[in-house]
Amino acid sequence: MRPLVPRRTALAGGAxxxxxxxxxxxxxxxxxxxxxxxxxxxxxxxxxxxxxxxKDLQKVADKFNASQDRITVNATWIPGGDSGGYxxxxxxxxxxxxxxxxxxxxxxxxxxxxxxxxxxLGRYGFADDEKSFDPGAFAQIKVGDSLWAVPQDTGPGAMFxxxxxxxxxxxxxxxxxxxxxxxxxxxxxxAGKTIMTLDPGDGSVLTFWAMQRGxxxxxxxxxxxxxxxxxxxxxxxxxxxDGIFADKLVSTGYGPFSTPWYAAAxxxxxxxxxxxxxxxxxIETVPGGKGKWAVAxxxxxxxxxxxxxxxxxxxxxxxxxxxxxxxLEFLRWMCTDPDGIDAMxxxxxxxxxxxxxxxxxxxxxxxxxxxxxxYNVDVIEPMAKGQNLDWTWAPLMQRINARLxxxxxxxxxxxxxxxxxxxxxxxxxxxxxxxxxxxxxIAK
Numbered sequence: 001m002r003p004l005v006p007r008r009t010a011l012a013g014g015a016x017x018x019x020x021x022x023x024x025x026x027x028x029x030x031x032x033x034x035x036x037x038x039x040x041x042x043x044x045x046x047x048x049x050x051x052x053x054x055k056d057l058q059k060v061a062d063k064f065n066a067s068q069d070r071i072t073v074n075a076t077w078i079p080g081g082d083s084g085g086y087x088x089x090x091x092x093x094x095x096x097x098x099x100x101x102x103x104x105x106x107x108x109x110x111x112x113x114x115x116x117x118x119x120x121l122g123r124y125g126f127a128d129d130e131k132s133f134d135p136g137a138f139a140q141i142k143v144g145d146s147l148w149a150v151p152q153d154t155g156p157g158a159m160f161x162x163x164x165x166x167x168x169x170x171x172x173x174x175x176x177x178x179x180x181x182x183x184x185x186x187x188x189x190x191a192g193k194t195i196m197t198l199d200p201g202d203g204s205v206l207t208f209w210a211m212q213r214g215x216x217x218x219x220x221x222x223x224x225x226x227x228x229x230x231x232x233x234x235x236x237x238x239x240x241x242d243g244i245f246a247d248k249l250v251s252t253g254y255g256p257f258s259t260p261w262y263a264a265a266x267x268x269x270x271x272x273x274x275x276x277x278x279x280x281x282x283i284e285t286v287p288g289g290k291g292k293w294a295v296a297x298x299x300x301x302x303x304x305x306x307x308x309x310x311x312x313x314x315x316x317x318x319x320x321x322x323x324x325x326x327x328l329e330f331l332r333w334m335c336t337d338p339d340g341i342d343a344m345x346x347x348x349x350x351x352x353x354x355x356x357x358x359x360x361x362x363x364x365x366x367x368x369x370x371x372x373x374x375y376n377v378d379v380i381e382p383m384a385k386g387q388n389l390d391w392t393w394a395p396l397m398q399r400i401n402a403r404l405x406x407x408x409x410x411x412x413x414x415x416x417x418x419x420x421x422x423x424x425x426x427x428x429x430x431x432x433x434x435x436x437x438x439x440x441x442i443a444k
Contacts, residue, residue, distance in 0.1 A: 038123050041325040048327055050075045050315075052103035053085055054348040063343045064333055071326050073101075081105055082398065093117045093320055100321040101331065104149060106140040106312045107207075107397040113148045114395040119317040119324045121147045126328060132336045136387035137354040141314050143392060144220065149314035150331040153344070153351035155276025156384040157208060157307035160283050163294040163371055165193070165268045174296035178240060181299040185249040188271060194264070196272045199255025200412040203404025204310065206422070208275070211388045212308035213237045213301055218394035225394060225433060228443035229426035233304070238418035245411060245418075252412045257282045265289070274298060276310035277380045278351035284369045291368070295375035298383060306386025312351055352384055395438065400429050 050061065050073055061073035076099070078085040086108065092098030093116075104112050112118050126147045130138055137151035159174060166172050166184075170191055175181040185195040198205060210217060213233045219226045228234075244250055254260040256273050264270040266287035273279050283293060298307040315335065317327045334340035336355045344350040345360045353359045363376040373379075394400060407425050410416040416424075430440045 039322065039324055042323060045070055045072070046323045046326045047072045047074065048101060048321075048323060048330060049073075049099035050101040051078045051085070051089065051099040052076075052101075052315075053078055053080045054103060054313075054344075054350070056347040059347040060334060060340065060343040061330075063339060064330055067333075067339070071330055073330055078103075081108060086398075089318070090115060090117060093318055096320055098318050098320050100317060100323055100327045102316050102318055103152065104314050104316045106151065106154070106309075106314055107393045107401075109141055109148050109314055109316065110143055110393050110395045111397055112316060113143070113146070117316075117319055118148050119319050119321060121150070121317065121324075121328060124325055124328050126150070129332060129336070132332075132356055133354055134352075134356050134384055135389055136309065136384055137312070137352075139387075139389045139391070140309070140312065140393065149316035150328070150335050151354035152313045152315045152335055153278070153354060154384065155278050155309055155311035155351045156380060156387060157212065157275060157298040157310055158277055158279075158375075158379055158383050159272055159274045159296045159298055160279055161272035161294060161296060162265070162268060162289075162292055164292040166271050169268075174294075175299045176297065178299045178301060182240075182244065182249065185244065186247075189249055193268070194251045194270050195249065196274060197251040197254060197256060197261055197264075197270055199258075200252045201405045201409050202255060203401050203406075203408045205275075206404050206408070206418075207401075208308040208310045209237050209241070210234050210308070211391050212298065212305050214304040214388060216388075216390050216392065218392050220392065224439045224441050226441050226443050227394075227426050227430055229429070230423040231443065234422060235419060236301075238422055242411075242417045242419055262286060276312070276351060277376075277383070278311060278349075280367075280370070280375075281349055289369070291371055293369065294371045294373050295379045297379060305388045307383040309387055309391075352380060394429075394433070396429075396432060396436070399432050403428055403432070 048071060050057065052075065057075040061075050065072050078088055081104070089098060089102050122145065133151055134154065136156065137154045141147060141149040141151050161174060170187060172184050172187060175184045188195040207217070213236065215228065215231055215234045217227065217229045219228065251270070256275065261270060266289065273283060283289065286293070300306065315331050317324045321327055334344065338358050341353050341355055341358055341360050345362060359376055359381060366372050366374045403425050407416065407421040411418055411421055426442060430442055433440045
């Protein structure tokens with residue numbers, strides 16, 4: 001299995017530290033089938049298995065199955081990754097089995113690669129497909145020159161807001177910058193309402209905000225992972241949110257899309273959600289919200305990027321698959337062909353399309369729910385194109401997110417601040433990575 005390599009430089013001593021991580025993490029039996037040689041396509045018919053938590057994925061596979069007679073794809077539902085799906089997948093790979101294809105969140109791809117559970121797709125010519133994918137999607141499955149999965153959907157950030165109350169009742173306009181967001185939040189608070197809520201234990205918003213600001217928290221350089229979670233852009237972001245929390249301008253009593261959130265959103269007391277584009281489908285279930293909500297750009301910093309990315313998944317070919325070439329053929333269709341994209345949107349409700357030039361037929365039209373706005377074309381598409389392409393996910397993101405979630409709880413509880421917590425979390429995360437054999441440095 002090829003080691004993870006740096007994004008900006010050729011692999012020099014990187015094999016030593018990252019191979020040590022592989023030795024520490026790889027499950028028994030991982031990669032026995034196709035870790036080394038390229039397996040040629042089969043001469044006869046092939047049946048592929050696909051484990052995922054996407055709903056009705058078999059309907060997507062059936063459309064592909066009907067389009068040709070060489071490859072049959074059978075989909076099996078598994079729980080979401082952190083809800084047991086990842087443990088099931090890694091256990092199957094450890095036993096030398098498992099499906100050919102698995103749904104793996106974009107942020108978890110390096111962790112699965114480090115565990116020896118994925119096929120490196122560059123060996124099967126996947127680098128030639130880069131122009132077929134949205135750059136922000138393709139960047140998240142790539143570490144250096146290694147390609148570890150096929151992007152399945154992404155979550156570029158945007159602001160979904162109650163236009164009737166925000167603009168109509170309060171006379172406010174969607175904030176274009178984070179400074180304007182603070183001013184708007186103050187006005188909303190004076191009116192006895194809340195501009196938005198945050199889940200008190202969800203640390204993923206921190207990576208979302210940092211990506212947009214232009215930070216690169218995790219960077220492989222030669223044989224070392226360099227952590228930079230307390231750089232100037234991050235501290236600027238942290239200081240801003242410390243001020244928001246200190247003045248109680250957002251609610252942290254319950255998270256977006258929880259039962260109390262829906263009640264408050266339906267009554268016009270919580271006015272927005274700033275997060276991944278996939279939030280549109282959830283907002284469409286706000287009671288009485290049809291025609292009242294709209295979509296705006298994610299507020300920006302004076303410099304940085306148009307949006308961050310929140311959520312999104314890949315379709316990864318597992319290292320135990322006997323048919324990686326056929327698996328990649330199916331995934332090319334599913335993730336770039338208009339028929340595949342439309343089938344995933346219709347049946348599985350995916351987030352933003354991973355394709356470079358096709359967002360989906362239904363997403364090209366105005367939305368009746370979102371005030372007749374053609375928001376996918378006018379807002380989400382530019383947000384997707386304006387992301388931080390240098391961001392790299394680190395191995396062990398599940399444990400990293402758990403540490404950030406604990407830090408978020410400390411900040412919400414008043415025992416810490418973001419400016420204090422993030423450097424402390426960086427030290428803890430460095431130690432977590434060192435314990436599995438990775439060489440880690442903290443940027444000066």
